[in-house]
Amino acid sequence: MKSEQRKTQILECAKTLFSAKGYYQTQISDIQQAAGVARGTIYQYFKNKDDIFVTLLENLYRDWRAELSGRPERNAKAYENGFEVFKFRIRQTFKFFAEDPDYCNILLKVGLGLGGDFDRVIAQFDRHLVEMTKYYLLSGLKMGRIRSDINIEMVTNMIGGAFMRMAFYYGVTRKKRPRLDFDALTEDFVRTFAYGIFPENH
Amino acid sequence: MKSEQRKTQILECAKTLFSAKGYYQTQISDIQQAAGVARGTIYQYFKNKDDIFVTLLENLYRDWRAELSGRPERNAKAYENGFEVFKFRIRQTFKFFAEDPDYCNILLKVGLGLGGDFDRVIAQFDRHLVEMTKYYLLSGLKMGRIRSDINIEMVTNMIGGAFMRMAFYYGVTRKKRPRLDFDALTEDFVRTFAYGIFPENH
Amino acid sequence: MKSEQRKTQILECAKTLFSAKGYYQTQISDIQQAAGVARGTIYQYFKNKDDIFVTLLENLYRDWRAELSGRPERNAKAYENGFEVFKFRIRQTFKFFAEDPDYCNILLKVGLGLGGDFDRVIAQFDRHLVEMTKYYLLSGLKMGRIRSDINIEMVTNMIGGAFMRMAFYYGVTRKKRPRLDFDALTEDFVRTFAYGIFPENH
Amino acid sequence: MKSEQRKTQILECAKTLFSAKGYYQTQISDIQQAAGVARGTIYQYFKNKDDIFVTLLENLYRDWRAELSGRPERNAKAYENGFEVFKFRIRQTFKFFAEDPDYCNILLKVGLGLGGDFDRVIAQFDRHLVEMTKYYLLSGLKMGRIRSDINIEMVTNMIGGAFMRMAFYYGVTRKKRPRLDFDALTEDFVRTFAYGIFPENH
DNA sequence: AATGAATGAGGGTTCATTCAT
């Protein structure tokens, strides 16, 4: 228990540092000092430096999924059509990243291009998000709620890319925006993909 | 001239390696061996390892802009309305990344999260792409060709994110897809943002 | 305490080596081997090679001042006139260098012409010695105990130079002279400057 | 002939650089650029870097001896007693260093502590100066012109040290002193050692 | 004789990891 707290504390310090300085620029000694423990203590909780970063990524994935689970309270009926579910998840993800910019920065910037085991864990998140989108698109297609002429593969990627960039934008780049309205944000985001940006009488 | 060739050759080897292994995983000795020169020779052409990477990024930016310049041959008239210009640039950028996956990988994955001077050069590309998009949106708005109720800031980020992810997808992830039809790809991409994915009679 | 000992031990080895081989001829690996520690251990105690040498010079200066402080036991009265103070300090400095030939060699030979931070620390010693001499000369002048027609600036330099060369001679060049009589040495030195080398009835 | 000029020119540049930056801080490329020749050209005139420095020191020694040779014009008679000869040589050496501060700096500061072959060449100068002094003292002693109770070894070192420091002071430290009166300087220097700094009725 | 690109041995420094206390 006490031990678990210590581990969490080290991870928290590591998160801040990795986010601020990147993986290779962050030394074990930085983490150790920030956490206020001795150098060797780190190695009682983690196998090595990689392990810290991977644990961080796995926690991120776990926490994100916890955020996703649950249902939108209101409008339980609409939930059935899949669109509301999708919107809810988009909303929760926005919230998740906006409320933890370090996680956001680590997943969408710092963690990329590191190679090795890291790619695997990051790909896990990526795949999950993409599958979620694709699932929505496919079921929407089947129900006639989505245009039949779209290129699923492409649109999936587009939505994923657009979403991640926005998450990064609102979570990291624009750090000091006081209070984001996640519902409105999500509505705007979804509407753009739903109806396009051309006037209706195009 | 001979000297310029040698520099280019070193850069080419470095590009492949950085793309495949990442910045920190690539040693000077890797580059040196790949280029078939002695260790010290590298330092006759570059100040240090950073310099190689930054030069690579600057060349990337330069080459990309060269790809953008020029006009679509056919349909010169439509070009006037800005939409064709935008589409042309999207198309050229797709082409640029698809034809040079290493550049693509370095810019959109490997180079991120390195910090230092690298961020500056990468941000240059990013800003350029975003400004290009925003410019198109603003002029389209003024001409009534784009819905007046969109959130410019958000849509700009969405298009940028969607585009980069696609470029990465077609350039790197799906590396071995023989022959991409850039015109069709661009058309699909643009249409999705233009008309949305919902059926017309929504 | 233990740590302080280790640092001292490394410094001691470095002193011997720097004195024997010079700054640039002494490698970190020489010091490391002489001290019987691993390469990296050196860097736990010193920022870099420069730092070792500068620390050495600063210790030298500190130790020398410690040697100077204190008063000649006997003849406390004569001490008042300044001459005895001066002689005592000359004596102590002779002693200091004769008993630590490595310090002597590092300060008066090895450390010269290195430039950088080193000059600063060496100049500190030099200035101190010169100021000490000048102070004695000026107060002697005021009290009528020194000829009024001497060129202070020149004589200061002469005494300083003569003294340093002698220190080097007795400390380093003539390394193995068993037992120096510092009192006699000082007496000779001072008398030469006091009365000159010409016969009295010149 | 042309070749000899080229060699001289390289040496001249090397002298300036070695004096300003020290031996190890001066790179072959510095010398090569300053001399306006290609890197490889240096090695057609000198075996290696050491050779340049040693040549410089040997030229210095040669030029100094040239400066010493010759006789004081006036007072040819006094010349016989050795004192005038000694004074003349002191004077010429002052002049030599004051007129070539780089030589002065190289011999009395930069060249010390380098070890290797350099010590040998520098020692040559040193020994010459000391022998000159000792010879004067011994003959003065024999002729009763110098106090019989002085410690020859010590006084020799004192005069040598005092002299070198002064030469350095007037040649390097006080670089910008307009016009030195070498006769007066020498007179002051010699008188200090001759009669001492105490009042006559001590 | 002159060039300057190429060389590579050699040095300083970093930093994740270990282990005796």
Add this chain to the structure above:
DNA sequence: GATGAATGAACCCTCATTCAT
């Protein structure tokens, strides 16, 4: 469990010297 001194492999970079042209 906690500590932090010690470790040493690994890496970047310098720079005197060579040699084909």
